[in-house]
Amino acid sequence: MKKENARLKAVNGIFEICLGINGVKKSFSVKNTEFLLDALRRHGYKSVKKGCDTGDCGSCTVIFNGKPALACLIPAFTAHGSEITTIEGLGTVQNPHPLQEAFVEAGAVQCGFCIPGMILSSKHLLDANPEPSEEEIRKYLDGNLCRCTGYVKQIQAVRMAAKRIKNGEKRFRGKAS
Amino acid sequence: MPELILKPGTLKELWLLPPAPGGSRKYLAGGTDLVSGSNAGMDASQVWVDISDIKELKGIRETKNSLIIGSGVKISELSGSGLISRWLPALRSAIPHFASPSLRNMATIGGNAATASPCADGVCALCAERADVWLELGGKKRKIALQNFFSGPKKTVLRRDELITAFEVPKWKHAGVYLKLGPRAYFGIAKASVAVALELDGEKVRSASITLASVSPVPLMAVKTANYLKGRVLNYDNARTAAALVKTEVSPITDARSEAAYRREMSGVLLERALNSVILTGRMSQVAG
Incomplete structure (x- = not known):
């Protein structure tokens, strides 16, 4: 893939790119003016939310090559060869990730718009730092804005999830929807 | 596009x-x-x-007298670097103020310079750390002091197609801090900010570098204020005089983010706080050790 990377030329303004999304290889045709956020949504990854489109709100956060990044600022063609995790790759309704469980149980979700980005940022935090302090959580979720709940319940949810991951607890494993 | x-x-x-x-x-x-x-x-x-794949632009390495920071180094990589923690205290303290964690995973320190925004946090701190910047065009290299790299808001001395390849920062024993005043504690654009690097000899200042952002068209080296501190004892009184002096060096404007008079006043307040924090940290380390 590296060699192919050397030159990407738009044909009639369209680039052909290959990327891995939630562990599955995908090929997209993307316009030279298109952003990863729009390309993902066009291909059905609707959890990646379009909030501000200027890199301010964090609703479009995805894990891009291992780190949280903002899909609204990534030209789609530069995602050629990259690995992306969206919240669809984290857990399902039947088998949610501990962070997803904790966000529901803590009542951290109101309208839900900011939650995919917030959970992906939190996941990266907990992967790097399994026992973050409240201050560390607050700083880490700095770039994920929420207009409903007031930044209290989400912090509690991340702490709850951290504790459960540490203790190997899982509430809803295999539970039918 | x-x-x-x-x-x-x-x-x-x-x-x-x-x-x-x-x-x-x-x-x-x-x-x-x-x-x-x-x-x-x-x-x-x-x-x-x-240029995100160019390997020469990556990594932070150490030579005998300096650190070489590749222009492609991401801001989040700076925060994880032991070399930065050890040698560049002002830069280290600027990182949490730099945008948001996800933007820090994307933005590079080279880009922070190339954009040449008067409010850039990273390059303001690097100027106080006395960094030089390496530029390259067609294989021809040149090195200039970072403070001379900016020629105006969003303007630099870069020639057509010239590329920033690295920052070279001297290793010198100093205390350093970065303070920023924005609309909120984090993830804001500065109304004013200050980076201070002080070489101390006991309680005396052997040399000082003071850089301010958002209060002049380019990162401002407060040379008069730094010269005032040189050779003086670092205490609260001298910090207050330095703060008064720095207000005469800045040239802020009124724009969407703040007003000129407020920015001028805050330049002094931030510098005084920065110097006071170095005094306090020094006392605490004396107590500790």
Whole structure:
């Protein structure tokens, strides 16, 4: 893939790119003016939310090559060869990730718009730092804005999830929807 | 947005690329400024060169007397670096103020300089750390002091197609701190900020570098204030006099983010707080050790 990377030329303004999304290889045709956020949504990854489109709100956060990044600022063609995790790759309704469980149980979700980005940022935090302090959580979720709940319940949810991951607890494993 | 994306893997490959037809090429690194600018119609380049794979631009290494920070180093990589923690206290203390964690995973320190925003946190701190910047064009290298790299708001001395390859920062024993006043504690654009690097000899200041952002067209080296502190004892009284002096050095404007008079006043307040924090940290380390 590296060699192919050397030159990407738009044909009639369209680039052909290959990327891995939630562990599955995908090929997209993307316009030279298109952003990863729009390309993902066009291909059905609707959890990646379009909030501000200027890199301010964090609703479009995805894990891009291992780190949280903002899909609204990534030209789609530069995602050629990259690995992306969206919240669809984290857990399902039947088998949610501990962070997803904790966000529901803590009542951290109101309208839900900011939650995919917030959970992906939190996941990266907990992967790097399994026992973050409240201050560390607050700083880490700095770039994920929420207009409903007031930044209290989400912090509690991340702490709850951290504790459960540490203790190997899982509430809803295999539970039918 | 471009029609052609070139993605060289080395500097040698980069300089073998043909010149862009009818205009200069644009270098794409983290993309946080170029992409949002292009999105807003501020860039019409047809050819973008994606430099994120160029290996010479990556990594932080140490020589006998300096640190070399590749221009492609992401801001989040700076915060994880033991070399930065050890040698560059002002830069280290600027990192939490730099945008948000996800933007820090994308933005590069080279891009922070290339954008040449008067409010840039990273390069303000690097100026106080006395950094030089390495530039390269067609394999020809030159090195200039970072403070001389900026020629105006969003303007630099970069020649057409010239690339920032690295920052070279001297290793010198000093205390340093970065303070920023924004609309909120984090993830804001500064109304004013100050980076201070002080070489101390006991309680005396052997040498000082003071850089302010958002209060002049380019990162401002407060030379008069730094000279005032040189040779003086670092105490609260001298910090207050330095704060009064720095207010005469800044040249702020009124814009969407703040007013000139407030920015001038806050430049003094921030410098006094920064110097006081160095005094307090010094006392605490004396108690500790």
